[in-house]
Amino acid sequence: MEQLHSITKLLDIKDPNIQIIDIINKGTHKEIIAKLDYEAPSCPDCGSLMKKYDFQKPSKIPYLETTGMPTRILLRKRRFKCYQCSKMMVAETSLVKKNHQIPRIINQKIAQKLIEKTSMTDIAHQLSISASTVIRKLNDFHFKPDFSRLPEIMSWDEYTFTKGKMSFIAQDFDNLSIIAVLEGRTQAVIRNHFLRYDRAVRCRVKIITMDMFSPYYDLAKQLFPCAKIVLDRFHIVQHLSRAMSRVRVQIMNQYHRKSHEYKAIKRYWKLIQQD
Incomplete structure (x- = not known):
């Protein structure tokens, strides 16, 4: 029992009304069997003292990893009943918000x-x-963007929002502070955001760094007429590397798969990509 109490502290479960009963290793994850129970409160409707009734079906609550394994808490919550007005109530805990998982x-x-x-x-x-x-x-x-100012040097890039979907981010080049995080990277989404800035504010932007995503270039020239566009050298090297790789594959495919030339070009591809 003392060991289970120590585990409660280790997991940073601060609610004293949660009692850990067992820990089960399922191989792929761990399950912490626990219950939430305390003395019956007064009825919120009629004020009468409620009585303990039963326990809810266990709530499956995801938790932080323990010993490198995914962990979830199977928490059975006490239910209370008022025998004066038939009001039912479920025990609450600081571990999760009411009606949240x-x-x-x-x-x-x-x-x-x-x-x-x-x-x-x-x-x-x-x-x-x-x-x-x-x-x-x-x-x-x-986020409360300040539409009264923009940095002189701005960076545009994209990031993975969800699997298979790219989104847009704009940053101050000097201090890396975030200017905008947009759910899409289409011209319409970006244009609608930056048009919220006055033209005078947009004209104060001198440089925009970006990758070689062509819609960015055209849009930047429209929205920021005084800004110079600087292509990110990382993306330039990346495009050159991909072009070299395509040429290598084209040459390689001119040979028979079992030939010495084919195997050499395929095996030593890194030498071709080096400076």
Whole structure:
């Protein structure tokens, strides 16, 4: 019993009304069997003292990894009944919000990872939750952009929003502060955002760095007429590398698959890609 109490502290479960009963290793994940119980409260409707009734079906609550394995808490919550007005009530805990399934500690971890360069799907996989849960948490943040100013040097880039979907991000080149995070990278989405800035503000932008995504270039010239466009050298090298790779494959395919030339070109591809 003392050992289970120590595990409660280790998991940072601060609610004294949660009692851990057992921990089961399922091979792929761990399940913490627990119950939530406390003395019957007064009825919120009529004020009479309620009585303990039964326990709910276990709530499956995702939790932080333990010993490198995904973990979830199977929490059985006490139900109370008022025998004066028949009001039913379920025990509440600080572990999760009322009528919610995701614990506060997971929400804190999602918020922490959202400011890192990690995709939504990766965050969901790491925390054993759905991508939609991560997106809902992102939508909880309220960004208040300052439409009265823009930096002289701005960076445009894209990032993975969800699997298979790219989104747009704009940053201050000098201090890396985020100017805008948009759910899409289409011209319409980007144009609608930056048109919220006055033309005079947009004209103060002198340089925009970006990759070789052509819609960015055309749009930047329209929205920021005084800005010079600087292509990110990383993306230039990336495009050259891909072009070299295509030429290598074309030459390689001119030979028979079992020939010495074919095998040499395929095996030593890194030598061709080097400076």
